[in-house]
Amino acid sequence: MLLQLKNTSETDHRAVPDSAVESGSIPNSGHFIERENNWTFYPDDAALPEDHAFTIVSATRFLERAHNNETLPTGVCLRPADSTTALSDYQQQLKLICIEFPVYTDGRGYTHARLLRKRLGYSGELRAVGDIRADQMLFMLRSGIDSFDCINQPDIALLKQLTARFEHNYQPSYPLPDRAIHSM
Amino acid sequence: MYQYTEQDKAFVQARVDEFADQVARYNEGMLDEDEFKQLRLRNGLYYQRHAYMLRVAIPYGVLSSKQLHQLAHIASTYDKDYGHFTTRQNIQYNWPDLQDVPKILQSLADVEMHAIQTSGNCIRNTTTDPLAGATADEIEDPRPWCELIRQWSTLHPEFNWLPRKFKIAVTGSRNDRAAVQVHDIGLRLIKNKDNETGFEVLVGGGLGRTPHIGSVIRDFLPSADLLTYLNAILRVYNQAGRRDNLYKARIKILVSAMGIDAFRTAVETEWASSKNEDDTFSEETINALKAQFPLAPKLNGATDQPPAEIFSHPLFNQWYKSNTREHLDTNRRIVFISLKSPFAPAGDITSEQMHTVADLAEEFSLSEIRSTHEQNLVLPHVPVSELFRLWKALNGKRLATANIGKLSDMIVCPGLDFCSLANAGTISIYDQINARFDNLDFQYELGDISIKISGCMNACGHHHVGDIGILGVEKSGEEWYQLTLGGHAGNKAALGKRLGKAIPKVAVADAIESILNTFIRERIENETFNATFERVGIAPFKETVYATAA
Known part of the structure; x- marks a missing residue:
């Protein structure tokens, strides 16, 4: 199961105008939900299905396919050492970008998220994947992540409590997405 | 000094509540040991050799009297009646009980303080000149x-x-x-x-x-x-x-x-x-x-003459020369309170002493106190006319050790007695040096000189930038000490040079004595150790230290 901010599901991921991104808020409007994960990650050595609609590949494979003019999946997964800017030519075609956290103490993904939202202007679903702890999710949301696929998924009540704790923060250019979590 | 806004207050309160909740989840088994460690570190809570250790942030080393009273209250209520000032201008408590830590954080929040980001892999407390604004x-x-x-x-x-x-x-x-x-x-x-x-x-x-x-x-x-x-x-x-x-x-x-x-x-x-x-x-x-950091009000009347009592009280005179510095207002002086008395480990201060300093700051220094990275305290704005009264009050509480910048004003990490990383008992080296060089007149003759002692490679005692650096190393289960000379942390920072192979614990004071004797022999007029070292290099020091040892 995924935890996700409502209204950023794959069906209407572009519903929020780009201006919202430019002004620093993260696309969303509303509640956190749990939903099924329709997407599949294909490791680099696995054959890809015909239909790429819900297919995720590594950034390396994605860029290789782009280089070879092959059809592109709509999902990509960034490892900590990958570059976000390499995706800048393709972000319009992407519906899902996953940021992998192999261990929760590796903080590179926060910068990935921030750069994807701010630098590339990516407004699709941005999903944190891997070893993610409940007490970190507030910071992930503020960096631009809007869904979570965790090894140990926290319950939604705890997430709601943790992400609602701070009314104020010292970095106004990293806002919590529209106080969405309060109304979960 | 900076006063919290309503937002700051709400923020720090939320952080206290968050930590109380994390402790509760840890107690219930909802947070594993490793994750709880990462979270508690970001609130300054370590687990050390014997117990938890809490490091409290003193942002850029600035404290009010009210805050220092509260730090004293925390030491007497939740710890063993003392605190330890660190080389990053913070204060540490060595014996808090985990279940009390949320209450300690609450006590801190009540006086606009916290322990946020005093450890962990994040941006730590920002440090600055302890004499800022003076x-x-x-x-x-x-x-x-x-x-x-x-x-x-x-x-x-x-x-x-x-x-x-x-x-x-x-x-x-x-x-x-x-x-x-x-x-x-x-x-x-x-x-x-x-x-x-x-x-x-x-x-x-x-x-x-x-x-x-x-x-x-x-x-x-x-x-x-x-x-x-x-x-x-x-x-x-x-x-x-x-x-x-x-x-x-x-x-x-x-x-x-x-x-x-x-x-x-x-x-x-x-x-x-x-x-x-x-x-x-x-x-x-x-x-x-x-606007939150106004200058100390300019005092009228008096002149820039030293206090008259220096002529009648030699000890006061010594302290005045050693522990006070010029203020930008010539009618005030900056006063250093040495936490390097021979009676306690470097940087340690009792609750009673904290209350005293807080009271004296209120009376004589616009309720302001600074902590220094040399592990001392400063009263930044004392009127010259009040210096004698202040000195008498400090002297009564063993807070007037007149050794600022001198040999016995050593920087010392907590070492083996408290820290789980340390190889060596730095406090016993501090005691050994204090016992050997207990004559203050000799220290004044030497002039400004810094000894900095670290119990391990992590260098919390800043040994690389001491005139004399002492590093504890472990050799087949025994404590040995590696000496460096010529380090410096001021405008022209320099890293000390290794003197030679490590020496055994019992020989440290002897080695320091050889180094000082060589300095006195080589020194021209009133040269500082640093100047002599730059001129003559490490060779003469090496010769005498290892000749004595052999």
Whole structure:
């Protein structure tokens, strides 16, 4: 199961105008939900299905396919050492970008998220994947992540409590997405 | 000094509640040991050799009387009636009970204090000149800028899980008393040729097992760009810093591996894209912070003569010369309170002494106290006419040791007695040196000299930048000590040179004595140790120390 901010599901991921991104808020409007994960990650050595609609590949494979003019999946997964800017030519075609956290103490993904939202202007679903702890999710949301696929998924009540704790923060250019979590 | 806004208060309260909740979840088994460790570290809570240790932030070393009273109250209520001032201007409690820590954090929040980011791989407490706002050699008061950095770095969503800890120091003075060259980022307030204020920015300095002097990454950064530039440096570090090896994860290793020019290019490229979007601040913001740090009111009447009592009280005279410094108002003096008496470990202070200092600050120093990275305290604004009364009061509480800058004003990490990393018992070395050189007149003859003692390679005692550095090492289960000479942390920072092979514990005081005798022999007139060392080099010291040992 995924935890996700409502209204950023794959069906209407572009519903929020780009201006919202430019002004620093993260696309969303509303509640956190749990939903099924329709997407599949294909490791680099696995054959890809015909239909790429819900297919995720590594950034390396994605860029290789782009280089070879092959059809592109709509999902990509960034490892900590990958570059976000390499995706800048393709972000319009992407519906899902996953940021992998192999261990929760590796903080590179926060910068990935921030750069994807701010630098590339990516407004699709941005999903944190891997070893993610409940007490970190507030910071992930503020960096631009809007869904979570965790090894140990926290319950939604705890997430709601943790992400609602701070009314104020010292970095106004990293806002919590529209106080969405309060109304979960 | 800075007063919390309603938002600051609510924020720190939320942090207290958050930690209480984390402790509760840990007790219920909902947080595993490792995750709880990461979370508690970000509130300054370590688990040390014997017990938990709580490190409380003293932002840029500034304390009010009310706050110091509260620190004393915490020491007497929840700890063993004392606290320990660290080399990063913070205070540590060595024996708190985990279940009491939320209550301690609440007591801190009640007086606008916290323990946020005093440990963990995140941006630590920003440090500065303990004499900020009180000296004539200042270009601008660094404290408003430190407060700005404190706020920016507090729970920054992007930089809370860095490769390693990250320390920023700021100096506003021409004479660096904040050791900015040995910090991850060092900031020097300067004026450019158009008389605009900005920062010289240094990066990649640090001590530890691979000491580096910081490199200049930018000659002049307009002050309005401070946070966006810091953001760019942190972002490059967060992405490129090594995470595969704990000992190679500090920014100094990255800067040295890339070379300062390539690192600068990476930062400037990042900054060019982000300077208008991330963490900008308005002129009103910084002006409002500046308004919170007014100058001490100018005193009328008196002259700039020393107090008359120096002629009748030799001990007072000694203390006046050794422990007070010029204030920008000639009718005031800056007073140092030495926490290096022979009766207690360096940096330690009892609850009773804390209450005394807090009361005296209220009476004589506009309720303001500073902590220094040399592990002493400062009353920054004392009227000259009150010095004698102040001295008498301090003297009655063993707080008037007249040794500031002298041999016995040693910097000492907690060592084997408290720290789980240490190889060596630094406190016993401190005692050994104190016992050997108990004659203050001899210390005055030597002039300013610094001994800095670290119990392990992590160099919390800053041994690399001591005139005499002492590093504890372990050799087949025994404590040995490696000496370095000629280190320096001021304007022209230098790392000490290794004197030779390590010496056994019992021989440390002998070795120091040989070094000092060589200094006295080689010294010309009133030269400082540093000047003599620069002139004669390490050879004569090596000769005498190892001749004695053999």
